[in-house]
Amino acid sequence: MIDYLWMWSELIVRWVHVIAGIAWIGSSFYFIALDLSLKPGKELPEEAHGQAWQVHGGGFYNMVKYLVAPAKMPDELTWFKWEAYGTWVSGIALMSLVYYGAASLYMIDLDILDITEMQAVMISLGGIVIGWAIYDGLCRSPLGRSDLMLALAGFAFLVVLAYGYSQIFSARGAFMQMGVTIGTIMVANVLMIIIPGQSKVVVALKAGETPDPRYGARGKQRSLHNNYLTLPVIFVMIGGHYPMVFATDYAWAILGLVLLIGAVIRHFFNTKHKGLAPPYWTWLVAAILTGFAIMLSQLGAPQVKYDQSAHASPAALHQASVELVIERCASCHASKPVWDGLAFAPKGIHLETERQVIRHANEIFWQVSASHAMPPGQVIWVEDKERAMLAAWRDMVNQGLVGSNRS
Ligand code: HEC
Structure with missing residues (x-):
């Protein structure tokens, strides 16, 4: 309540x-x-x-x-101030x-x-x-x-x-x-x-x-x-x-x-x-x-490029990305966040399962790879290299190379 x-x-x-x-x-x-x-x-x-x-x-x-x-003063005068106040x-x-x-x-x-x-x-x-x-x-x-x-x-x-x-x-x-x-x-x-x-x-x-x-x-x-x-x-x-x-x-x-x-x-x-x-x-x-x-x-966005040789296969890139998101984001983006002061997942974004992570691939890109918006105030550290990896992973998701965008 x-x-x-x-x-x-x-x-x-x-x-x-x-x-x-x-x-x-x-x-x-x-x-x-x-x-x-x-x-x-x-x-x-x-x-x-x-x-x-x-x-x-x-x-x-x-x-x-x-x-x-x-x-001469008019009898009635309308003032415009309450809109501003x-x-x-x-x-x-x-x-x-x-x-x-x-x-x-x-x-x-x-x-x-x-x-x-x-x-x-x-x-x-x-x-x-x-x-x-x-x-x-x-x-x-x-x-x-x-x-x-x-x-x-x-x-x-x-x-x-x-x-x-x-x-x-x-x-x-x-x-x-x-x-x-x-x-x-x-x-x-x-x-x-x-x-x-x-x-x-x-x-x-x-x-x-x-x-x-x-x-x-x-x-x-x-x-x-x-x-x-x-x-x-x-x-x-x-x-x-x-x-x-x-x-x-x-x-x-x-x-x-x-x-x-x-x-x-x-x-x-x-x-x-x-x-x-x-x-x-x-x-x-x-x-x-x-x-x-x-x-x-x-x-002004993270400038590091994704190193293609970092992962042996698309499947490895996918696994590393999903794990990273769950590890760094689910303390807040969960049905029951463990982060002090959060009662529920902010903006209704849940990042606890592979399927949820895939579904939010584009939002993750904007919040994490194209800017430093998430995690907020960098309370949990994410390297620029990792941000670049998520960008490469998001491209892969959008090309339909991994998982399915539907939940
Ligand atoms: C410390 C808690 C915390 C962590 C950790 C965190 N977030 Fe968030 N997230 C928030 C809060 C709070 C908001 C709501 C922001 C707002 O009000 O616009 C949010 C909003 C979002 C949104 C929705 C933004 C919007 O405006 O619709 C996305 C997507 C998101 N986070 C992704 C992530 C990802 C990906 C990670 C991990 C890399 C992450 N978050 C880590 C607290 C967190």
């Missing part, structure tokens, strides 16, 4: 996280596109900046934007349930750094706060006066940070740490900068004063950053499920490329929504950068 409660709470928190994230990103994409499409109109009030006509769900909308603020709260809850709750499997790799579970969690949480503080400091520094200089500094900071984390956490832990850090920066932009600035404008308006336009400008700059960080952060959240992305030596460089890919794709849509000629070149750049990312993920 406890197992079920645990799994269900993970599922429900994940559900909430995805829904809140959709609501946040959806409203943010909508407002960016709306903002860019505003056009001046003759009949608009003097303080109005522009307007847009839209059609959706069986009706027409006339959206008018007031830069800084309207002359909800995404963060559910995100941290998910991080705690999945990563912090099993830090020795998800965050720590003793070959990288010998830390305890408690230390890993503390470094992760402290790192999230420091990450925000440094980013915020960059924005407030003289660099912040130029959007381009700030973007370059922010990009360099994130890539260096990603590399730094790869020297502290396991591959998977380091990758997710970056996702959480970037996500937190985005939410903190809403909580600490955008909403407080807007509240001050509202207070000034209510007092009959002219609001300070600096608040609006600062909020807009942070909102622009959030816009460009959205696609990369989603990539990290999904990428955490793909071993060839996070469990390669160059995961930090792949993240750098993804930051650029996300930026050029946003640039395409931002320009298009402005009503200008869409910059189609951005797709070529995105494709080339993606090509580099694919190359890096392969270069």
Whole structure:
């Protein structure tokens, strides 16, 4: 029963996280596109900046934007903040349930750094706060006066940070740490900068004063950053499920490329929504950068080649591979895992019999040969030579040379 409660709470928190994230990103994409499409109109009030006509769900909308603020406070005002806060709260809850709750499997790799579970969690949480503080400091520094200089500094900071984390956490832990850090920066932009600035404008308006336009400008700059960080952060959240992305030596460089890919794709849509000629070149750049990312993920995988002479016959290779998998993997991947803290086989993957091992040949390839994802945090050592052997064995299985792929 406890197992079920645990799994269900993970599922429900994940559900909430995805829904809140959709609501946040959806409203943010909508407002960016709306903002860019505003056009001046003759009949608009003097303080109005522009307007847009839209059609959706069986009706027409006339959206008018007031830069800084309207002359008089409206009676009712809808704020957009709970989407962001909800995404963060559910995100941290998910991080705690999945990563912090099993830090020795998800965050720590003793070959990288010998830390305890408690230390890993503390470094992760402290790192999230420091990450925000440094980013915020960059924005407030003289660099912040130029959007381009700030973007370059922010990009360099994130890539260096990603590399730094790869020297502290396991591959998977380091990758997710970056996702959480970037996500937190985005939410903190809403909580600490955008909403407080807007509240001050509202207070000034209510007092009959002219609001300070600096608040609006600062909020807009942070909102622009959030816009460009959205696609990369989603990539990290999904990428955490793909071993060839996070469990390669160059995961930090792949993240750098993804930051650029996300930026050029946003640039395409931002320009298009402005009503200008869409910059189609951005797709070529995105494709080339993606090509580099694919190359890096392969270069960062175990590089040792299988030595053909290591086994006298395909049957010997098959036997050695099956034995290796059962020996190194079945402490966790069993109906009754002996690994402390595991109640059942992770992801329902059982690797206790020859037939089960054969059935999972391709997954074993991606987790063990094409990356260092399994065993997690290298808690059980597998040589690169052995990883190469499993790759050769998987080819053999796929060619139907051994066993049968059916269970
Ligand atoms: C210390 C325990 C442990 C050991 C040892 C271990 N695994 Fe895993 N394995 C896990 C956990 C935990 C997960 C779930 C990861 C996740 O949540 O994405 C997992 C997931 C998997 C998956 C599914 C991945 C997915 O995302 O669907 C495969 C395949 C796998 N392991 C193969 C192996 C192989 C092959 C070995 C031996 C070389 C191995 N594992 C050794 C704990 C272990």
